[in-house]
Amino acid sequence: MSKIGFDNDKYIKLQSEKIVERISSFGGKLYLEFGGKLFDDYHASRVLPGFKPDSKINMLIKLREEAEIIVVISADDIEKNKRRGDLGITYDLDALRLIDAFRECGLFVGSVCLTHYRSQPAAEQFEKRLSALGIKTYKHYPIKDYPANVPLIVSDEGFGKNDYIETSRSLVVVTAPGPGSGKMAVCLSQLYHEHKRGIAAGYAKFETFPVWNLPLKHPVNLAYEAATADLNDVNMIDHFHLDAYGVTSVNYNRDIEIFPVLNTMLEKISGKSPYNSPTDMGVNMAGFCITDEKAVCDASKQEVIRRYYSSLCSLRQGMTTQSEVFKLELLMNQLNISSADRPVVDAALERSAATSGPAVALQLDDGTIVTGKTSSLLGASAALLLNALKALGGIDHDTLLISPAVIEPIQHLKVSHMGNRNPRLHTDETLIALSICAATDPNAAKALEQLPKLNGCEAHSTVILSRVDENVFQKLGVNLTCEAVYQTKKLYHR
Numbered sequence: 001m002s003k004i005g006f007d008n009d010k011y012i013k014l015q016s017e018k019i020v021e022r023i024s025s026f027g028g029k030l031y032l033e034f035g036g037k038l039f040d041d042y043h044a045s046r047v048l049p050g051f052k053p054d055s056k057i058n059m060l061i062k063l064r065e066e067a068e069i070i071v072v073i074s075a076d077d078i079e080k081n082k083r084r085g086d087l088g089i090t091y092d093l094d095a096l097r098l099i100d101a102f103r104e105c106g107l108f109v110g111s112v113c114l115t116h117y118r119s120q121p122a123a124e125q126f127e128k129r130l131s132a133l134g135i136k137t138y139k140h141y142p143i144k145d146y147p148a149n150v151p152l153i154v155s156d157e158g159f160g161k162n163d164y165i166e167t168s169r170s171l172v173v174v175t176a177p178g179p180g181s182g183k184m185a186v187c188l189s190q191l192y193h194e195h196k197r198g199i200a201a202g203y204a205k206f207e208t209f210p211v212w213n214l215p216l217k218h219p220v221n222l223a224y225e226a227a228t229a230d231l232n233d234v235n236m237i238d239h240f241h242l243d244a245y246g247v248t249s250v251n252y253n254r255d256i257e258i259f260p261v262l263n264t265m266l267e268k269i270s271g272k273s274p275y276n277s278p279t280d281m282g283v284n285m286a287g288f289c290i291t292d293e294k295a296v297c298d299a300s301k302q303e304v305i306r307r308y309y310s311s312l313c314s315l316r317q318g319m320t321t322q323s324e325v326f327k328l329e330l331l332m333n334q335l336n337i338s339s340a341d342r343p344v345v346d347a348a349l350e351r352s353a354a355t356s357g358p359a360v361a362l363q364l365d366d367g368t369i370v371t372g373k374t375s376s377l378l379g380a381s382a383a384l385l386l387n388a389l390k391a392l393g394g395i396d397h398d399t400l401l402i403s404p405a406v407i408e409p410i411q412h413l414k415v416s417h418m419g420n421r422n423p424r425l426h427t428d429e430t431l432i433a434l435s436i437c438a439a440t441d442p443n444a445a446k447a448l449e450q451l452p453k454l455n456g457c458e459a460h461s462t463v464i465l466s467r468v469d470e471n472v473f474q475k476l477g478v479n480l481t482c483e484a485v486y487q488t489k490k491l492y493h494r
Contacts, residue, residue: 002365002456005295006050006286012059014285019063019206022283023170025274026202029194031187032283034175035207039101044208046479047223047300048286056208060173061105068110068169069102071095072176072183075123076116084178092126094177099135110172111136111165115182118142138163140182140189147185147261154268159192179231184262191269202274203266205255205281210235212249212279213287219300221250222331226307228252229324229331241277249279301335302458302479305342308332309481313464316484342481344460347371349483352462358487360384362459362478364391374424377407381461381469382430388457389434392450393443401444402433427472454478463487 023030036044038060044051052058060067077091084094099109112130114123117139130137140162143153152158165186172190174183187203194201209224221235238251240259255278266273275281290296308328314320332338339345347361351371358380361371370391372384386401395401410433411423425433437444455477464482465473473480 002049002299003292003295004050005290005292005299006048007289007291008050008052008055011051011286011289012055012062014288015056015059015283016062018283018285019059019171019204020066022202022204023066027200029170029172029199029201031172031174031190031201031203033183033187033203033205034173035183035205036209038175039098041208043223043227043303044286046306047220047296047303048290049295049299050291051286056206057101057105057107060107063171064106064108066169067171067173068108068167069173069175070110070165070167070186071098071112072115072174072181072186073112073126074116074181075114075118075120077178077181078114078126079120079122081122082178091177091181092122096133098175098177108169109135110167110169111138113138113140113163113165113186115140115186116142136166138165140186147258147265150261150264150268154192154265159189160196162189162193164193165190188262188265188269191266195269203281204283206283207255208284208286210250210252211287212238212251212282212284214250216250217334219297219304219335222335223300223303223307224252226304226328226331229307229311229327230320232327238277238279241279244276244280249277251278251282255281301337301341304328304331304335305337305339306479306481309339309460309484312484313482316464316486342458342460343369344458345481348460348462358461358463360459360461362388362454362457364388364457365453377404377411377424378430379422379424379426379469380463381427381465381473382425384459385427385430385472386434386447388454389447389450392453393446395443395447399443401441401447402430402437406433406437426466426468428468431472451476 038056040053041056042053045053073091073095082091083089095112102109112135114127114137117123127137143158146153174187176183191201191203210221214220216235216237225233225235234253235250236253236256238249238256241247241249259278263273263275311320311325311328315322315325344361344363347369348359351359351361351373355373357374359371359373360380361369362384363369368391370384370388372380372387374380375383390397390399407425410425410429414420415423434444434448438448457478459473459478459480461482463485470480
């Protein structure tokens with residue numbers, strides 16, 4: 001169904017070489033601001049089929065002897081109890097998760113930097129927790145009129161008041177749990193302190209999207225706009241790069257808008273800036289690793305449609321605004337696509353109309369579409385999973401993989417003892433039941449063996465699914481969309 005359109009091995013090789021080259025150009029030390037996700041970059045893997053979600057971390061592993069990591073977290077975000085939308089955990093807990101993940105990969109985490117620090121109680125408590133865990137913590141403070149007041153910022157009363165973060169490696173990766181953490185300011189503050197100490201160091205930025213050497217309206221770059229519709233990011237021609245080199249390149253509005261200020265800061269810190277444009281600052285080599293233009297374009301268009309449905313659901317749940325939906329509709333118009341270009345949508349809606357209840361459709365890798373409907377025993381998502389596993393394993397559709405004798409005690413437990421009103425099995429409960437049956441039933445065992453084949457498949461539900469079912473599809477690697485409709489008219493949905 002989806003063709004490979006990206007050379008992942010070439011990407012890791014080129015990206016590693018580019019970073020080493022940039023380190024050398026600054027005399028042996030580079031502060032690299034890492035935008036986006038170092039782990040689990042599923043957006044990139046969806047729009048660049050062949051890009052592996054762990055590509056960036058594998059690239060860093062190649063440089064592990066030279067690299068150390070600073071995890072940046074805003075004290076304001078800690079105080080607000082800000083959460084990651086995809087994982088549902090607070091930023092402070094995600095910082096700990098990131099540190100564990102880096103260490104498991106053999107990467108050295110040197111410290112945590114608390115930015116926007118004003119002795120917020122929650123931030124102070126987090127600092128104590130880090131100290132108890134043996135993690136070095138540094139504090140960076142708010143600077144009045146940042147980033148406009150450059151003379152104050154680049155002075156002992158600005159960056160000079162921040163803690164100097166002690167580092168020992170040539171490549172210092174500055175990353176964070178989420179946007180707005182202050183990564184760039186941390187890098188610039190460090191350059192200020194390094195320069196005062198007579199240490200040669202430079203700054204660069206690693207953002208995968210937009211891809212600077214693809215056209216402005218390329219589907220990959222429009223898919224990035226779709227992914228950041230809530231931030232209102234806009235891709236733009238980097239006019240600084242065009243003026244300096246006569247070459248057209250693409251960046252996004254925030255980097256272009258801040259560049260004159262950033263450039264002035266770099267000049268004030270070290271006497272001159274090494275960059276003529278925001279594009280110059282980047283080290284992104286993704287555009288050189290596309291091997292199948294059509295595959296990448298098709299995948300990106302599907303991503304825009306998925307983002308559109310996600311936005312509609314968020315609007316229904318009161319988590320976004322109508323303007324975000326309008327922006328995604330505009331992007332779909334630019335790409336000349338609609339929901340009709342997502343085959344599972346019509347299949348799910350037709351199945352729902354035929355059964356007068358919620359339904360889910362899934363497209364297998366060979367293009368076959370499988371559906372699932374709601375029954376007295378199973379929810380539509382659970383039924384779909386079993387039907388898909390049967391199709392993948394060549395098991396007759398009428399074969400019972402899970403005996404009602406196994407399902408009924410689970411339903412009794414849910415309703416009579418766990419306080420659930422809905423007796424139907426969710427996807428996670430269905431998979432557990434299937435695993436139990438697999439111990440004695442060869443068909444159930446064969447069905448379980450098919451689970452990896454669901455990775456990368458497309459699915460659509462005619463109702464907004466529970467968080468449990470969403471999480472199961474996500475863990476299986478299924479790209480799910482939902483109609484912006486609840487199954488019931490209740491005001492509270494778990």
